[in-house]
Amino acid sequence: MLSVHGLKAAYGASQVLFDISLEVAKGEVVTLLGRNGMGKTTTIRTIMGLLPALGGEVTIGGRSVVRATPEAVARMGVGLVPEGRQVFPTLTVRENLIATAANRLGRRDPWTLERVYEMFPRLRERARQSATTLSGGEQQMLVIGRALMTNPQLLILDEATEGLAPVIRAEIWSCVERLKAEGQSLLLIDKNIQVLKRLADRHFVLEKGRTVWSGGSADIERDAELVHSYVGI
């Protein structure tokens, strides 16, 4: 589904990614782990075409996207929930959900408003309200719902639970669990390693712009000392 090999990227003259490699297979839940500033968000931005790659390869479904625009990457089926809950502030909840809806890939069971409202009942209750009147947690649900409405083949969540109350976090994790059960491919960045160990199939650890470790959740236990030295927990 997604394959990244030897990816390099920079902000101006400052190189941040040196050698990033990772894979997400169809239906797999994969994490990017690493301390702050190690290059997780930059990796996602480069995959999405928001930052040009200096080298390396990114393929989606076997097709290279390393020079593709963000629109083209989205059309190829990658949905991103970026850091920071970016709702469209002038639109209502419902309008946010339908603004970028698409079923480009002819999915048989596409996401609809009804399915999103069923996943996040609070959004139904607030459908006609301006998105800016929602709480932080509700805004995060809205951004996830909006990404689902594009029917992504791969959904990327960058720190989706950061700064949220535990009860809202639990709702987001239960959404992730349901998506996983439905066979949705997911790439997750989050600090809640314990939850990620339970939910994810595979993990990639980044250190100073390089992939330095990968393995399943059982491998994290086996290599606990090493992984914890990278991840800092």
Ligand SMILES: Nc1ncnc2c1ncn2[C@@H]1O[C@H](COP(=O)(O)OP(=O)(O)OP(=O)(O)O)[C@@H](O)[C@H]1O
């Ligand atoms: N817009 C930018 N311009 C210049 N440097 C940046 C920019 N954004 C990030 N960086 C730098 O790139 C490096 C990687 O940052 P990145 O945000 O990818 O890390 P991260 O692993 O996602 O960490 P965090 O959890 O803090 O978001 C850091 O050294 C950071 O300071």
